Amino acid sequence: MTRRRGHRGEPGQASLLIVGLAFVLVLMTAVVVDASAAFLQRQGLDTVADGAALAGADAGARGEEAYTEGVDEERLRLWADSARTGVADYLARSGAHERYPGLTVEVAVDPTGRRVVVRVRAPLDLPFTVPGSPNRPVIGAEGAAVVAPRR
Amino acid sequence: MRSRDERGSALVELTWLGILLLVPLLWIVLSVFEVQRGAFGVSAAARSAGRAFALAPDDTTGRTRAEAAARLALADQGVTEAPVEVAVTCTPYPTDCHSGTSVITIQVRSRVVLPLLPDLFGGGRPSFRLDASHTVPIGQYVEVTAR
Numbered sequence: 001m002t003r004r005r006g007h008r009g010e011p012g013q014a015s016l017l018i019v020g021l022a023f024v025l026v027l028m029t030a031v032v033v034d035a036s037a038a039f040l041q042r043q044g045l046d047t048v049a050d051g052a053a054l055a056g057a058d059a060g061a062r063g064e065e066a067y068t069e070g071v072d073e074e075r076l077r078l079w080a081d082s083a084r085t086g087v088a089d090y091l092a093r094s095g096a097h098e099r100y101p102g103l104t105v106e107v108a109v110d111p112t113g114r115r116v117v118v119r120v121r122a123p124l125d126l127p128f129t130v131p132g133s134p135n136r137p138v139i140g141a142e143g144a145a146v147v148a149p150r151r
Numbered sequence: 152m153r154s155r156d157e158r159g160s161a162l163v164e165l166t167w168l169g170i171l172l173l174v175p176l177l178w179i180v181l182s183v184f185e186v187q188r189g190a191f192g193v194s195a196a197a198r199s200a201g202r203a204f205a206l207a208p209d210d211t212t213g214r215t216r217a218e219a220a221a222r223l224a225l226a227d228q229g230v231t232e233a234p235v236e237v238a239v240t241c242t243p244y245p246t247d248c249h250s251g252t253s254v255i256t257i258q259v260r261s262r263v264v265l266p267l268l269p270d271l272f273g274g275g276r277p278s279f280r281l282d283a284s285h286t287v288p289i290g291q292y293v294e295v296t297a298r
Contacts, residue, residue, distance in 0.1 A: 013161065014161040014162075014164045014165045014168070015164050015168050018164075018165065018168040018169060018172060018173065019168070019172070021173070022172045022173060022176055025173075025176055025180070026176065029176075029179070029180050029183065032184075033183055033187070036187045036190075036191075039191075040187075040190055040191065040194060043191065043194045043195065043198075044194055044283070046198075047194070047197065047198045047201075047283075047285050050198070051201075051285060051286050051287055051288070054287065054288055054290075055288045058288055058290045058291055058292075059291075061291075061292070063292075090286070090288065093254065093286070094256070094284075094286035147290075147292070149292070
């Protein structure tokens, strides 16, 4: 009798094992896909921040210091408002807002006025929802640039 | 009698479920990773190709260097056989990208062939198209050489 009962419980054990294993595998794949989607977005935003910082530094260097204090040998002075215009212009022209909906940008010029820092942030729609994953993840990236005169 | 019939059924279940469930799942995992590897590579390639092109002394050298940089970035991710297409467009001087105030846009396109799928269904092996772009300004303090 006891032997019989033991046999009755056996069929289905292997399938349970396999289905469970497959479920764990699917879950793990979803986590990895989500993580690499986030990484890809960061890589893309890094590129955007880099280009925006270059554009901002270029637009921010008005060269007005040439008339007042003389041009620095290593770094040109940068004006924050012009840098901001340059960054906004770059983002509009490169189509970053379409590629990353909800993109916000923060442009800051160093207190010394020689270096522009661009921080971009954009929300990410995760391809899969895994229990414990953030509801509305936001990815950020940072780029900085200076203008060095060549002689 | 019953207990005798059931003998070996676990093995059959294991085999069939394994084939029906785990093998397609494994293929999906492999394909997803292959495509993601390509996506990482293409996005890194666009960035480095853009930098390489902008830092080159002229357009012809720039194009060669941009392609080399793109290939290197893709090879870094282990994508060596995939076709790579590097397209360069410039505004406002389409023929002289290194002229002052020019803005260069580099677009890198590639294809990832899905693994373990031969020409079963005709029409070539199934592949996944990937592209990425990067925009680099040349700067206002560079001589405008375009006419």
